[in-house]
Structures are given as structure tokens and as C-alpha cells.
Amino acid sequence: MPSWKKDCPCSRANEFMKPAQFEYLRAASIAEAVAALSAQAGEGKIIAGGQSLVPMLNFRLLKPLLLIDIMGIAELKFLEETPGGGLRIGALTKHHTLETSPLVKRLFPVLSEAMSHVAHLAIRNRGTIGGSLSHADPAAELPLMAVLLDARIRTASPEGGRTIAAADLFVAALTTRLLESEIIVEVELPALAPATGWAFEEVSRRAGDFALAAVGVLLAVEKGKVSSASIAMMGVAETPLRAARAEALIKGRAIDASLLDELVTAVRDACEPNTDLHASADYRRHLVGVLARRAVIAAWKRALGEQP
Amino acid sequence: MQTRPKIIGTAAKRLEDPRLLTGHGSYVDDKTPAGTLHVAFRRSDQSHATILSIDCSEALKMPGVVAVLTARDLEGLVKPVVATSKMRDYHATPIYPLARDKVRYVGEPVVAIVAESRYLAEDALEGIAIEFDTLPNVVDPEQAAAPDAPLLHEDAGTNVIVRREFLRGDVDLAMAAAAIRVNRRFRFHRKTPMAIETRTYLAEYDQGRKSLQLHTTSQIPGIIRDVLTDILDLPTVRVVAPDVGGGFGGKASVYQEEILVCILARKLGRPVKWTGDRLEDLSSTSQGFDEIVEAELGLDEQGRILALTAEVVGDIGAYSIYPWTAGLEPVQVVSFLPGPYRVAHYRGRVRAVATSKPPTGPYRGVGRPTSTFVMERLMDMAAQKLGLDPREIRLLNFVSQEEFPYKTASGIVWDRSGFTECLTSACAAFDYEGQRAAQAVARAAGRWVGIGIASYAELTGIGSRISASPGMPINTGTETATLKIDSTGAVTAAFGVASHGQGLETTLAQVVAEELGARLAAVTIIHGDSAAVPHGTGTYASRSAVLAGGAATLAARALREKVERMSAHLLGVTAAEVMVADGFAFVPGSDKKISFRELAKAVYSEVGRIPAEARESLEETKLYDPFFGTTTCSTHVTQVEIDPETYVIKVQRYQVAEDCGRIINPLIVAGQVHGAVAQGIGAALFEEMVYDEMGQLLTASLVDYLVPTAVEIPSIGVSHLDTESPSTVGGFRGMGEGGTIGAPAAIANAVADALNHLNILIDELPVTPERIFQLIKNKEK
Structure with a gap:
């Protein structure tokens, strides 16, 4: 058996390595990955698609001693409908799968739509839902979707694992409630009410960039009035947010111009944007109001069976 | 026959x-001769600081490390590179391969680690300890130009590295007599050339023949050969630029890393290679212009130009680079500012000011992206004041066929070329009247649609009578x-x-x-x-x-x-x-x-x-030798739409008419125009190198430095004209840079047109949704 090095088609591989030195383990099961992570006591890092982690390694912002590659774990790869019409999504499900799957399109069209905004095709082909939720970028689409869709996140850990509500998962930018030795294994999306109207609106500097602001909306309508509403936004706080006051505001009412004005104010009041190179806090606050108005109108129309 | x-x-x-x-293709990095050593640089994380001490002892102990070098180790092995100039009031700034005594920008190489692999060299970077004593910031070019400002180069005695004035006629009198005057302070922010291939150098030294061979990602291998022979005092040097993945000006100067690998190969007797990574490219490749222009245009009541004045402050970064000098970019802003127009009275003053940021260098279009932005904005501002269509005011003021050859106010001579023809041809292909009518309909419906025109003329293929950069002593003709x-x-x-x-x-x-x-x-x-x-x-x-x-x-x-x-x-x-x-x-x-x-x-x-x-x-x-070179001209017409709520700008239509003389290959001409317009759209809407008040680079990755992608670039129409055969052998005019010259001005004018009803002026590029938001907010106050 030739050693890996002799087999390597690129003899110059070592010239191009940018990260600090690390050991590498390709885990074959969830149990093996959890055990390895636990044994590292904070010096290990799970790698799945690597779309956020590898750049951080290359900049040497992170210097884990062990990378545990979970891409080979078959039990993390599934996407199936639950009996009630919800979805069970394995942690290794890729963005591109969520974007194109007929099942997702049928049950959660807002999710497929949002996925088309995630970076570029090459990234969507590698990036995973478990990775994106664990990374918890405040301007990434999947954390927003998890919060909008009331996702339940199942984890594995040496203690056996638990279920975390999306609303509880995100603590701050790039920070979750996941413990040191805890891995996301599954995301469950509860079923939507029939004929739920939906919309997703995002503004980014270029196609595929992180959102300056984005809003996702779900509306159910009964007898010409909003019977339930979910409004989630991102890019305007340390974590994705639900606009609870705005949701309560429109519940039981028909969407009209003056209600929309009130809604925009409520949404803007609910966010705590930061200023960065690409957008000031004031502009983000302005933007999230504009996007919320557009998204609520579109979702309302869809709920009424009209073209948005 | x-x-x-x-x-x-x-x-x-x-x-x-x-x-x-x-x-x-075979690029520099594709070549790794047996025994090659690799270099990683410890670069300055300080903008302006004295180097108190450097401790390399830990790095030297690390596996695979062959040498760890500072400026002190290179004394006597190389002469500094000095970009001299015949310009008066010019101060050269010597460039050494590694920072000597002090650092002048974040990213300046301070220590070189040579190791058996790049990976090992990078690991060893963590074993270097540098003690800095910070010096006062020299970040803002206008403050740095003040007489009492802290100095970046003590030997120069000033931060104003170049000072120049062009003067024709009695400009103050003519301006005072002008019926219409428009003026503004314009700002065009710093950018980087951003080639896909990062800078890479491989030096090999033949001990027996005492000859050096350098493979380099360079646009100027002949110039590199000449300077290396001189500073390394070597009898034979061969410089090869194999396949090179883009330059845009960023590979057209001599670099510190380029010199260093040569010294090391000679000293160590083994091939030495350095491959820049993207962070190094962003922080140490020569950057694109960074200009502040205060300009005023005076016209008579018919819209004929009477007088033009400009005060330019060019932020040139830390060094006057070789061979072009710091005069290259800012001086050409004032020399090209009058553009293709008849300007009888002109005063253009420029100061090129050193700041503690990476050196600026050639950037596709050199000087003219800024001069065209400023002049074309002034033309539109004047047209609006006069109630003239932007097309009409240009036709009224173009140098006409009978006036060629026309000597401009700064001394440039335009040979026969189709200024008017480019404008009329671009407008015809764009369906200017039809688009103006469509714009009126869209605006009535509340949509923010704008149309922008930019016309310019440039000198290309310049010969030995004119220097590619003012006062430069080498022959590029x-x-x-x-x-x-x-x-x-x-x-x-x-x-x-x-x-x-x-x-x-x-x-x-x-x-x-x-x-x-x-x-x-x-x-x-x-x-x-x-x-x-x-x-x-x-x-x-x-x-x-x-x-x-x-x-x-x-x-x-x-x-x-x-x-x-x-x-x-x-x-x-x-x-x-x-x-x-x-x-x-x-x-x-x-x-x-x-x-x-x-x-x-x-x-x-x-x-x-x-x-x-x-x-x-x-x-x-x-x-x-074409002696003077020839004139190339072009007109760009574009239509943009701005979302009235999000302020997102979309470039929807784009038409270029250019006269590059006799066309050798229309596919390649169109490709050069497309690429350069894309680059110009980047400069107009996306690309900006941001340094904070401490001189720290904030746009240090491609997540934050935004290069336009295919999605942001519209379909670009190109009309080729061949209006007059120039005096060059073959009848060719140069055209590789033009798109980058016209696009920022055309986009700026279109955005300004779209925002016209808000009484907002566009005077700063890139213009972004954030900047429009701020302009509108400030207007409402």
C-alpha cells in the first residue's frame, strides 16, 4: 500500500497550506465525531463543507489542534417529509439541495427562495445547514430561516444530545448555545398552515454577498385578515431576530397602507443594527423597514392566492 | 509586391x-526548480512607526527555516531603488527590500523568512517579535500636506513629494467674466488593481556564470532587468514574465519582494520563490489613485467654456515608486483635465502627498479616470444650469476637425480624431432620443432612471518625445x-x-x-x-x-x-x-x-x-518610435436605475463608441473595452480601499473589497470608429485602458441624472447605496 504522500497527484501541496498546523480525523459516525471533539476539550473543530471555517483557518484566526471531518457520516445525510408535512433535514444537507429540492419547494418555498441568495453556486454546493447554523453569521440566510420557521435543532453530545429551539440557539454574532462537544445533527421544520403566504427580501452589495439586510415573512390569512404572522430579519442585529411587535400588530387585521406604515416603524424599532464598511446602522434600519413592507405585501398577496 | x-x-x-x-498556461508559480526555497514576509502591522528591535531567534529555531533576514542583513548587498525625475519640486524616496529603521505602511515587508517550504516559512512568522515605537499618523493627505505635519520621509523635508502647475491664459479674468460658473470638491477613493494572479517571483542564480534569472509576474520585464543589473551590480540578468494573469498597472512597478528573492538566490545559491497571497496583494501591491479635486468651470451664456481651474491633492501613499514616480497619477489628472474640449484659460495645480498607506502606482487609465470624472461632472452641472442637453453642451465645446492638431491648455497635442463622431455614434447606437423619452415615462411613474454621457480623449502609444510619466528619466517611447x-x-x-x-x-x-x-x-x-x-x-x-x-x-x-x-x-x-x-x-x-x-x-x-x-x-x-504617439477618444453612454427605497443602483444599458484607429482584431478590441468598462463600473460603484484614521486596512479580503462580478455588469455595446488615420506606422491607436477612463464618469453622470429631482450632486466615487442614503438624509435635514 503506497503512502498517501506518494499517491498525491500534486507534489507541491505543502507549499500552499496557509493554516497553522493541525491533525485531521475523518469521522465515520456521529459517536466517533462527538468522542473526538470531547477528547480535544475545546481544541478540536468540526469541519463539514468548510466554507466559513477554511477561510478562518487560512487567516489563522482559528488554530484548532484537530479538525474532525464529518462529511463522510452517512447518518447526517437525509431530507424527508414528516407525517404532518414538516421536514427533517440532516445536518450535512447542502444549500444547493435546499435550493433545488422539489420537496422543499413544495413545503417551504420561502426556504428555497432564500437559499438562492446564499453566496455562489460553488459555495452552495459545499456549504451545509449544520455548518451554517453552528457558524451563526448574523448576515447568513439559514439562521434567519431557522428563526422564521421555528426550527428545532437536534444535537448530539457526550451526554446524548438535546433539542434546541432556533429562537434559543443564537446568542451573538458567531456565537451559539452549542456546548464545546455538541454537534448539530438534524434540523426539524414544523409544518406550515395550508396556503401560508410567504416572501423573502434581501439587499446585498453584489449578488451573493452577505446581506446588508433581509426579511422573511410567513402570513396565514383567514376571512380577509391575518390569522398568523412570522416576520424575521437579519443583518440588523447580532443575531437574526423575530419582529414580535410587528407580528402582533398585523394579526387579526387586513394589510393596508396605514398598517404597513405602522409595521415599518415596529420593525425598525425592533432592530439594533451595527455600522460596518458597507452600511451604516441608520441605513440598515431604513432598509429593513423597506424590505419588511415589500415582504409583507408579497406574502399577503400569496396568501390571498394572487401573484406577488 | x-x-x-x-x-x-x-x-x-x-x-x-x-x-x-x-x-x-505556465505562470511563475507553476515553476519550482529542484531545491527551491520559499519566502514568507513578516509585514508591518503599524502604519507609521520606528522599529526599535526585531527578535528572530525563535523563528530561526523552527523546522525547515534556512534564514531570517532584516534590513540590517542586506546592507551592502543591494543599492536602494530610487525613482528619479527631472520634475522641479520633486523628492525621491529610496526603496529598500525590507523596511529600514522605520515602517511607513501596514503591509510593508519588515522580516523575510526563508524556509524549505512556504508552509514552514509561514509557521515561523509567529516566532518573530518586533518592537515598534509608534509615530504620528500621516493618513489624511490634506493634513499631511500642511507645513507642520509629521514627516514620513525626513530626508525629503516635506510630505509634498511633487508639486506642479499648468497655466494658460488669464484664467482669473476669464472666470470672473463667465456668465455661468460651476464648481465642486470631488473625491475619487483609493482602489487596487486586483489581478487574478497575485504577484509571484522566482529567482535563480547561476554561480558558475554569475548570472541571475528572475521569473516575474511583471508587465515590465525589460525595466526590471535594467534596474536589477544596476542595484545588484550584476553583469548579466535575464528577466522573464511568462504567462501573467492580469496586471491593470499593479504589476508595472519594481517591488521590494522582487528584489529580495534575487538577493537571496545569489546569497544562498538556491532558487528562491515568493508567491503573494490575496492579503499580501491587497496590502502591498501598488494601489490605484486616491484624489481630491476642487475644480471650477466657467462658461458663457451659450454654454461655451471660458475657463477651468483645478486644485488636486493626490494621496500617493508611502513611496514614490519606480520607475514612474509619484507624479505619474496626480500630475496627469491636471494635464488631462481639459479633456477633448476647447479650453482657452486654464490653471491646474497639483500636489502629490505622501501618506502612510501602500504606494499608489499605475492603475488602468492613469490620471484620466479622475480627470474625466471631474470634467464630465462639471459639464453636466453646467448643462443643467444652462438648460442644455448633456449631449449638446459637449458638441458645442469639442475641439473640431478644423482645429486639429490642437494643443490643449496643459500642452498635450490632440492629433486628428473623432471626438464628435464618437459622441454621435454612441448616442445613435444607444438610441439616445428614444431612451430619453423612455426615461421621462419612467420618471413620471416614480422610477429613478438616469442617463449619463462621458467623453474623453487620451494619449496612447506615446513615443520618445513624451515621457510616460512626467520627468521620468527612462525611455518608454x-x-x-x-x-x-x-x-x-x-x-x-x-x-x-x-x-x-x-x-x-x-x-x-x-x-x-x-x-x-x-x-x-x-x-x-x-x-x-x-x-x-x-x-x-x-x-x-x-x-x-x-x-x-x-x-x-x-x-x-x-x-x-x-x-x-x-x-x-x-x-x-x-x-x-x-x-x-x-x-x-x-x-x-x-x-x-x-x-x-x-x-x-x-x-x-x-x-x-x-x-x-x-x-x-x-x-x-x-x-x-512614434515620437509623440497618438490620440484615442471615446464616448460612453449609460442608463442606470436606482431603487427609490433601497438606493440599490443597477446599470442597465451601456454603449461605447471608440476610435482606436485601424483595428487589428475587433474581437480583442471589444474584449478590452468590455473588461475595462467592467473595471470602471467597479471603480464607480463598488471598489474602495478603506484605511482607518490609524492607517489600518479595513478592506483586507475580497469579502470587503468588492470587485464587480458578471451579475453586476450589463451587456456592453461597442461601436468601432476609424475616423482618421493617425500618424503611427500601421495606423493603430492604443485602446487598452479606455473603458476604465470613461465608465466612472458616465456612471456618475447617470446616477446624478437619476437623482436630479432631489437636487443631489454626485461628487464622490464609488457611489454606493449607503452614500446615496446619506446624501438624501443630509438633504432632508
């Missing part, structure tokens, strides 16, 4: 593309071509230019094939090798088609005459009866015909077939 032209002007597919597009038909009949043409994306292997082959009578596919172009021709400076400043094309034309014509003379012996006719085409010499109307292969065999191998005294080597070298 002359054959009918048929190769020049055809849309031949690029001969280099099958190689480059199938991964068979000539190019050499050496053509050979070897003993197999193969045609080889060698040049001093260095194609790095322009397709010169195709266009120069077209010129050679046409003028010599060879088959296009049978011509091999050698470029980017300082050993190929005695002198050549490279590819920059829209010069290669004009200069190398001219030299190729002259050499090919002379070689064709040799082919005719030699063939005449073999065909038994006089030389005047011989025609040369498609790789054959033949006598029309007869069956007398001989291929280049047979001819070469007869000349070189079959001794006796041609009388010994008549035998000539099938080889010609010609030097071409």
Missing part, C-alpha cells in the same frame, strides 16, 4: 486561449521587434512587450502574418523576456499595439523584401515579380511557387542554390 490586407482587421480567435483556458524565419521555415517574432491578458500573441501575429505574408497560425510570438530583444519596457499605457505593432510592421516589411530577393533567385525571376502570401513566395500567373520551408532550406542548408554573395539571413530587427 504588396498583397491585399486580409489578416489585420479580422476577428481571429485568440491564439493563446486554447493554452490558457485548458489549464496549460520605443519598442523593438526581431523577426526570424529559421531553417525549418518557422516564423518567430520577438518583442520587448509583455502580454498579460491583452491577446498580443494574436494581434502581433496578425500584424506579422499580414505584413510578411505568413500564415497566422505559423507565427510564434515571443514576449515578456528581456533576453528576446536588446531593449523593451513592456506592456502598459495603451502602447503595445502602437509601438510593438509598428516595430512588427517595419521588421516584417523588411523581412518580406529579403524573402522576395531570396525567392527571386530560386524562382528565376526578379524580386519585383515575387509576391509573398500565406507562407509562400510565388509569381502570380505562373506555377512558380516556393514555401517558406523550402526557401529556408535553400537559404540555410542547400548551400549553392543561392549565390554565396547574395545569401542573406532571414532575419530583421527594427526599432519603432
Whole structure:
């Protein structure tokens, strides 16, 4: 058996390595990955698609001693409908799968739509839902979707694992409630009410960039009035947010111009944007109001069976 | 005898593309000779600081590390590079391979680690400890220009590295008499050239021959060869730029890392390579202009320009780079500001100010993206005040056909070219009237639609009478071509230019094939090798088609005459009866015909077939100097739409009309225009290098430095004009930079037009949704 090095088609591989030195383990099961992570006591890092982690390694912002590659774990790869019409999504499900799957399109069209905004095709082909939720970028689409869709996140850990509500998962930018030795294994999306109207609106500097602001909306309508509403936004706080006051505001009412004005104010009041190179806090606050108005109108129309 | 032209002007597919597009290109980083050592740099994380101490002891102990070097270790091994100039009031700033005593920008190389692999070298960076003593910031160029500002270069005695003024007429009187005056302070922010291939250097030293060979990602291998020979005091240096993945000006200067690998290869006796990563590219490749322009335009009540004034402050970064000097960019802002217009009275003043940021260098368009932005904004502002259509005010003020050659207020001479024709042609292709009508309908419906025009003129293919950069002592005004038909009949043409994306292997082959009578596919172009021709400076400043094309034309014509003379012996006719085409010499109307292969065999191998005294080597070298160069002009017309709520700007329509003289290859011309317009759209809407008040780089990755992608670029229409044959050999005008010159101004005018009803002026680029938001917010206050 030739050693890996002799087999390597690129003899110059070592010239191009940018990260600090690390050991590498390709885990074959969830149990093996959890055990390895636990044994590292904070010096290990799970790698799945690597779309956020590898750049951080290359900049040497992170210097884990062990990378545990979970891409080979078959039990993390599934996407199936639950009996009630919800979805069970394995942690290794890729963005591109969520974007194109007929099942997702049928049950959660807002999710497929949002996925088309995630970076570029090459990234969507590698990036995973478990990775994106664990990374918890405040301007990434999947954390927003998890919060909008009331996702339940199942984890594995040496203690056996638990279920975390999306609303509880995100603590701050790039920070979750996941413990040191805890891995996301599954995301469950509860079923939507029939004929739920939906919309997703995002503004980014270029196609595929992180959102300056984005809003996702779900509306159910009964007898010409909003019977339930979910409004989630991102890019305007340390974590994705639900606009609870705005949701309560429109519940039981028909969407009209003056209600929309009130809604925009409520949404803007609910966010705590930061200023960065690409957008000031004031502009983000302005933007999230504009996007919320557009998204609520579109979702309302869809709920009424009209073209948005 | 002359054959009918048929190769020049055809849309031949690029001969280099099958190689480059199938991964068979060979770039510097593809070469790793056995025993190569690799370099990683510890760069300054301070903007302006004294180096108190450097402790390399830990790094030296790390595995695979061969050497750890600071400026002190290089004393006596190399002379500093000094970009001298004949300009008055100019202060050169010596450049050493590693920072000496103090650092002047974040990213400046301070320590070099040489190791068996790049990976090991990078690991060892963590074993270096540098103690800095911070010095006062020199970040804001206007503050740095103040007499009492802290100095970046103590020896210069000032941060104002260049000071220059152009003056014609009685500008104050003319301005005072102007019925209409428009003025503004304009800002065009710093950017980076951003080639896909990062800078990479590989030096090999032959101890036996005492000769150095450098493979470099350079646009200017000849200039690099000349300077290395001097500063390293070496008898023979060969500099090769193999396949190079883009330059845009960022690979057109001499770099610290480039010099250092040469020193190391010589000292260590092993090949030494450095491959820049993207962070190094962003923080240490010469950056694009960063200009503040206060300008005023005075016109009469009909809209005729009377006077123009400008005060320019150019933020040139930490060093006056070699060979161009810090005068390159900012001085050309004032020299080109009057543009294609009749401007009788002009005063343009410029100060090039050193700041503790990376040096600025050539950036596609040099000076003219800013001068065109400013002048074209002023023209639109004036048109609005006068109630004139932007097209009409330009037509009224263009230098007209009868006035060529026209000497501008700054002394540039425009030869005959189609200023008016470009504008009318671009507007026709754009359907200007139709689009204005559509705009009125859209605006009535509440949509923010704007149309922008930008016209400009530039000097291209400049010869020895004008320096590519003001006062620069080296000659960039000539190019050499050496053509050979070897003993197999193969045609080889060698040049001093260095194609790095322009397709010169195709266009120069077209010129050679046409003028010599060879088959296009049978011509091999050698470029980017300082050993190929005695002198050549490279590819920059829209010069290669004009200069190398001219030299190729002259050499090919002379070689064709040799082919005719030699063939005449073999065909038994006089030389005047011989025609040369498609790789054959033949006598029309007869069956007398001989291929280049047979001819070469007869000349070189079959001794006796041609009388010994008549035998000539099938080889010609010609030097071409266009003396002044030629004028290239263009008009861009674009339509943008701004979302009235999110302020997102979309470029929806784009039309260019350009006059590049006789077109060698319309596909390549269109490709150059498309690429340069994309770059200009980037400069107008996205790209900005941001440094904070401490001189720290904030746009340190491609997540934050936004280069436009295909999604952001509209379909671009190109109308080719050939209005007047210029005085260049071959009739070519240069055109590689133009798109970057016109696009920022056209986009700025279109955005301003879209926001016109809000009474908001666009005076800062890039214009972004955030900036529009702020403009509107400030207006509401």
C-alpha cells in the first residue's frame, strides 16, 4: 500500500497550506465525531463543507489542534417529509439541495427562495445547514430561516444530545448555545398552515454577498385578515431576530397602507443594527423597514392566492 | 509586391486561449526548480512607526527555516531603488527590500523568512517579535500636506513629494467674466488593481556564470532587468514574465519582494520563490489613485467654456515608486483635465502627498479616470444650469476637425480624431432620443432612471518625445521587434512587450502574418523576456499595439523584401515579380511557387542554390518610435436605475463608441473595452480601499473589497470608429485602458441624472447605496 504522500497527484501541496498546523480525523459516525471533539476539550473543530471555517483557518484566526471531518457520516445525510408535512433535514444537507429540492419547494418555498441568495453556486454546493447554523453569521440566510420557521435543532453530545429551539440557539454574532462537544445533527421544520403566504427580501452589495439586510415573512390569512404572522430579519442585529411587535400588530387585521406604515416603524424599532464598511446602522434600519413592507405585501398577496 | 490586407482587421480567435483556458498556461508559480526555497514576509502591522528591535531567534529555531533576514542583513548587498525625475519640486524616496529603521505602511515587508517550504516559512512568522515605537499618523493627505505635519520621509523635508502647475491664459479674468460658473470638491477613493494572479517571483542564480534569472509576474520585464543589473551590480540578468494573469498597472512597478528573492538566490545559491497571497496583494501591491479635486468651470451664456481651474491633492501613499514616480497619477489628472474640449484659460495645480498607506502606482487609465470624472461632472452641472442637453453642451465645446492638431491648455497635442463622431455614434447606437423619452415615462411613474454621457480623449502609444510619466528619466517611447524565419521555415517574432491578458500573441501575429505574408497560425510570438530583444519596457499605457505593432510592421516589411530577393533567385525571376502570401513566395500567373520551408532550406542548408554573395539571413530587427504617439477618444453612454427605497443602483444599458484607429482584431478590441468598462463600473460603484484614521486596512479580503462580478455588469455595446488615420506606422491607436477612463464618469453622470429631482450632486466615487442614503438624509435635514 503506497503512502498517501506518494499517491498525491500534486507534489507541491505543502507549499500552499496557509493554516497553522493541525491533525485531521475523518469521522465515520456521529459517536466517533462527538468522542473526538470531547477528547480535544475545546481544541478540536468540526469541519463539514468548510466554507466559513477554511477561510478562518487560512487567516489563522482559528488554530484548532484537530479538525474532525464529518462529511463522510452517512447518518447526517437525509431530507424527508414528516407525517404532518414538516421536514427533517440532516445536518450535512447542502444549500444547493435546499435550493433545488422539489420537496422543499413544495413545503417551504420561502426556504428555497432564500437559499438562492446564499453566496455562489460553488459555495452552495459545499456549504451545509449544520455548518451554517453552528457558524451563526448574523448576515447568513439559514439562521434567519431557522428563526422564521421555528426550527428545532437536534444535537448530539457526550451526554446524548438535546433539542434546541432556533429562537434559543443564537446568542451573538458567531456565537451559539452549542456546548464545546455538541454537534448539530438534524434540523426539524414544523409544518406550515395550508396556503401560508410567504416572501423573502434581501439587499446585498453584489449578488451573493452577505446581506446588508433581509426579511422573511410567513402570513396565514383567514376571512380577509391575518390569522398568523412570522416576520424575521437579519443583518440588523447580532443575531437574526423575530419582529414580535410587528407580528402582533398585523394579526387579526387586513394589510393596508396605514398598517404597513405602522409595521415599518415596529420593525425598525425592533432592530439594533451595527455600522460596518458597507452600511451604516441608520441605513440598515431604513432598509429593513423597506424590505419588511415589500415582504409583507408579497406574502399577503400569496396568501390571498394572487401573484406577488 | 504588396498583397491585399486580409489578416489585420479580422476577428481571429485568440491564439493563446486554447493554452490558457485548458489549464496549460505556465505562470511563475507553476515553476519550482529542484531545491527551491520559499519566502514568507513578516509585514508591518503599524502604519507609521520606528522599529526599535526585531527578535528572530525563535523563528530561526523552527523546522525547515534556512534564514531570517532584516534590513540590517542586506546592507551592502543591494543599492536602494530610487525613482528619479527631472520634475522641479520633486523628492525621491529610496526603496529598500525590507523596511529600514522605520515602517511607513501596514503591509510593508519588515522580516523575510526563508524556509524549505512556504508552509514552514509561514509557521515561523509567529516566532518573530518586533518592537515598534509608534509615530504620528500621516493618513489624511490634506493634513499631511500642511507645513507642520509629521514627516514620513525626513530626508525629503516635506510630505509634498511633487508639486506642479499648468497655466494658460488669464484664467482669473476669464472666470470672473463667465456668465455661468460651476464648481465642486470631488473625491475619487483609493482602489487596487486586483489581478487574478497575485504577484509571484522566482529567482535563480547561476554561480558558475554569475548570472541571475528572475521569473516575474511583471508587465515590465525589460525595466526590471535594467534596474536589477544596476542595484545588484550584476553583469548579466535575464528577466522573464511568462504567462501573467492580469496586471491593470499593479504589476508595472519594481517591488521590494522582487528584489529580495534575487538577493537571496545569489546569497544562498538556491532558487528562491515568493508567491503573494490575496492579503499580501491587497496590502502591498501598488494601489490605484486616491484624489481630491476642487475644480471650477466657467462658461458663457451659450454654454461655451471660458475657463477651468483645478486644485488636486493626490494621496500617493508611502513611496514614490519606480520607475514612474509619484507624479505619474496626480500630475496627469491636471494635464488631462481639459479633456477633448476647447479650453482657452486654464490653471491646474497639483500636489502629490505622501501618506502612510501602500504606494499608489499605475492603475488602468492613469490620471484620466479622475480627470474625466471631474470634467464630465462639471459639464453636466453646467448643462443643467444652462438648460442644455448633456449631449449638446459637449458638441458645442469639442475641439473640431478644423482645429486639429490642437494643443490643449496643459500642452498635450490632440492629433486628428473623432471626438464628435464618437459622441454621435454612441448616442445613435444607444438610441439616445428614444431612451430619453423612455426615461421621462419612467420618471413620471416614480422610477429613478438616469442617463449619463462621458467623453474623453487620451494619449496612447506615446513615443520618445513624451515621457510616460512626467520627468521620468527612462525611455518608454520605443519598442523593438526581431523577426526570424529559421531553417525549418518557422516564423518567430520577438518583442520587448509583455502580454498579460491583452491577446498580443494574436494581434502581433496578425500584424506579422499580414505584413510578411505568413500564415497566422505559423507565427510564434515571443514576449515578456528581456533576453528576446536588446531593449523593451513592456506592456502598459495603451502602447503595445502602437509601438510593438509598428516595430512588427517595419521588421516584417523588411523581412518580406529579403524573402522576395531570396525567392527571386530560386524562382528565376526578379524580386519585383515575387509576391509573398500565406507562407509562400510565388509569381502570380505562373506555377512558380516556393514555401517558406523550402526557401529556408535553400537559404540555410542547400548551400549553392543561392549565390554565396547574395545569401542573406532571414532575419530583421527594427526599432519603432512614434515620437509623440497618438490620440484615442471615446464616448460612453449609460442608463442606470436606482431603487427609490433601497438606493440599490443597477446599470442597465451601456454603449461605447471608440476610435482606436485601424483595428487589428475587433474581437480583442471589444474584449478590452468590455473588461475595462467592467473595471470602471467597479471603480464607480463598488471598489474602495478603506484605511482607518490609524492607517489600518479595513478592506483586507475580497469579502470587503468588492470587485464587480458578471451579475453586476450589463451587456456592453461597442461601436468601432476609424475616423482618421493617425500618424503611427500601421495606423493603430492604443485602446487598452479606455473603458476604465470613461465608465466612472458616465456612471456618475447617470446616477446624478437619476437623482436630479432631489437636487443631489454626485461628487464622490464609488457611489454606493449607503452614500446615496446619506446624501438624501443630509438633504432632508
